[in-house]
Amino acid sequence: MRDSLNAIFRRDLALAYRQRSELMQPMMFFILVISLFPLGIGPNPEILQKVGPGVIWVAAILSSLLGMERLFKDDFNDGSLEQIMLSATPLPMVVLVKVFAHWLTSIVPLLILSPLLALFLNLTEDMYWALLCTLLLGTPLLSLVGAIAVGLTLGLNRGGVLLALLLLPVFIPLLIFATAAVEAASLQLPYNAQLAIIGAMLLISLAMAPFAIAYALRVSQN
């Protein structure tokens, strides 16, 4: 089983590398949104600092939605998903590996870019560290929960809009706690509580989402 999970992970990384132009799309979107904001709002540093965390988080959520469909779409269309389901490797483990590979290739680049963007929005160092912590805990959650919705909308031809409608309400609590944490950091207050809540949400989804995704994928075969 370990061997086959390894193979899936390596294959997904190889595929991401071959299709890097597709991967660039959400990343470009993320950079564009954040670099356009200071131009639109005006260069007042205090205002930018005030809206910065929210802007980065909203852009991260929207750009992760953009790239989310890639997760299973190709495998569904070319029949690879069928073949995975007909192998003895447990499907929840497979999807966990696939989601992790997806997170690593499409979201980690955003995290790497984030210091630069924090600079654009005039975030202080404390705020930046809080932001990075929330992003590190929150974005895997985005991928895990997003994958459930991707699984559910696979059979539809134009699932993209439905995907966004399904997911945005679910992401709102995450957005609130994440921006609250950065806000607390800007006031030099502790933000452990917000991080703990995001961490708890992540752990719950880590434990349950793989099974939900696997179930959604099985349903998509009907």
Next chain:
Amino acid sequence: MVLSRRFFVDQRSILPLLSAHELSVSKRDRLLFSKINLSVSAGDLMYIKGPNGAGKTSLLRVLTGLVSPEEGLVTYREQDIVKFRDVFHQKLLYFGHALGVNRSLNALENLHYWCSQHGVHPVETEIYTVLGKLGLVGLEDVTVNHLSAGQQRRVALARFWLKTSADVWILDEPFTALDVQGIALLNKRIVEHLQQGGCVVMTSHQALDVNYPTKELVLEYRI
């Protein structure tokens, strides 16, 4: 419309490899077939016939366990395939309309991936031998989207030589897009598999050109 069923019960072996009991499947509120029974034992070739839309593919997908039937039960060696999914899938080879070959990877990468996914560990030379048999030598490092439709299918066909542990083969139109040599090669492999004690359930719009006794199941189009 009445569903006509024709199948012969195999007398030779007592324990069927794969059997379906009273299967009913409907798709988008249309009943495709109801109360179908079939059983295939070691060495059986079952040929499912019927016009487009009769539910051949749906029947095959139910037999693999990808789709659950509305009613009825599929068993592998008398065990429910839903409960003993892993046992069954280790012994199953399904070849569907969608090939399961990724178009951005090359033939070799696709096969390596598929093999480790299905718990087969062929040595490198073995894969090359199979690719040679299929006329894909020299094309093994070309990404699949640069290959022709027939060659893409040949990449997927390599599985028949690699997963030798499978005893149930379920093939959905395996001859599509293949040339004469390809068809002959596959026919030969199917007969070989049957003689080794495997069983095959397949659909095909082309007349079967194998020198082997076949069981037939005819599905009719229902409205």
